Amino acid sequence: MIRIAIQAKGRLNEESVALLAEAGIRIEDSKRKLLALAADFPLEVLYLRDDDIPQAVAMGVADLGIVGLNEVEEKGEAVDVVHRLGFGKCRLSLAVPKAENYDSPAWFDGKRVATSYPKILRAFFEKSGIRAEIHEIAGSVEIAPSVGMADGIFDIVSSGGTLVTNGLKEVEKVFFSEAVLVANRALSEEKRQILSQLLFRFEAVERSRGMKYMLMNLPQDKVAEAVEILPGMKSPTVLPLAQEGWCSVHVVVNERDLWNKIEQLKAIGAEDILVLALEKMIW
CATH class of the missing domain: 3.40.190.10 (Periplasmic binding protein-like II)
Structure with a gap:
């Protein structure tokens, strides 16, 4: 079991709870409680004022904390910043x-x-x-x-x-x-393993932000051109269709490039283009 301290109320509270939920960690509804237990992960949440979190982690009252980097810097407590979370900027x-x-x-x-x-x-x-x-x-x-x-x-x-x-x-x-994940410097090996699992989940959630899953039908002889347009994570996935001479191309693209890519793909003959939400990316 590992204990994480988060802000008791405010924007960082909401975004911290949302990140945990996206990482598959459901927290009991506990607005009137100091401690809440996760339903499906060896973790409990300690609700504190944001400026108390660095000290709580340094003292070992909490093993981890989600808090603004400004509070970490101002308090000067002996904690390790193990991950920048990208929200609360x-x-x-x-x-x-x-x-x-x-x-x-x-x-x-x-x-x-x-x-x-x-x-x-x-x-x-x-x-x-x-x-x-x-x-x-x-x-x-x-x-x-x-x-x-x-x-x-x-x-x-x-x-x-x-x-x-x-x-x-x-x-x-x-x-x-921005919000950062801080850790006590004397975590046991067991707790470090749980921290690694937690970071694995957080990073999977973060990689998916701003990304879309796109699939389309494409003439087989246009695959090489499509690969030039869509390099993908390694390369696009290409699957044969029942209709001879056609294939299905699947790829993950950044949302900011989406419409430009769609226009280029249509120009080389892509049809039936679908764009889907992407929840997690596991490497």
Whole structure:
């Protein structure tokens, strides 16, 4: 059995639960519980605040954790980042009031900056040779300039809408974050084997994202041209049809290339093209 800590609520909670479900791991409905057991995998879920997850994993309270890379960096706990998960992407940025004439990070020299991430910000200022007064506050960082608490802020930015609402503009992108899987550094061999199984499933899910399964009927003498258009994972699968001179071609393609490939295939005689959703890709 292995224990994984995930965020108790919010976007990372929803996306973490969705990833586990796509990996075939069903979790009991446990909005009022601290712990939940998986129905068909040796795993239990511990629900925590996101900023408590790195410490919980470092202490061994949880074996694994899904948390933003920004929290891992800020807390500085002794955990291993074993996999980047590709969701929950955001950045930590400096922002100032819209009316300010900002030209470089030197603007912050001697200024007061409000943030919930003082460690990351301090490292950036030290690297840039900036002496600023850092005020650590929890929550509602974006209102600090308007109430006179700070000259600027350092906070999480996703779309930037919250900054605009509060009369701020993003001026420096300092740290890029996403959800990561972290692990305790003293996992037993048994737990490392379970972790390997979990990573195998996660990677199968991730490979399928943005991919489509396409099959079509094609004249036999056009197979070589089709292979040039559709290299596939290794090469397209070609199967003979009952109708002489025709075959069925099966291939996995990236969704962003789909329509371009379809047009090229139709131009060489492909017919009856079907495009299907792809759930998992196992290598």
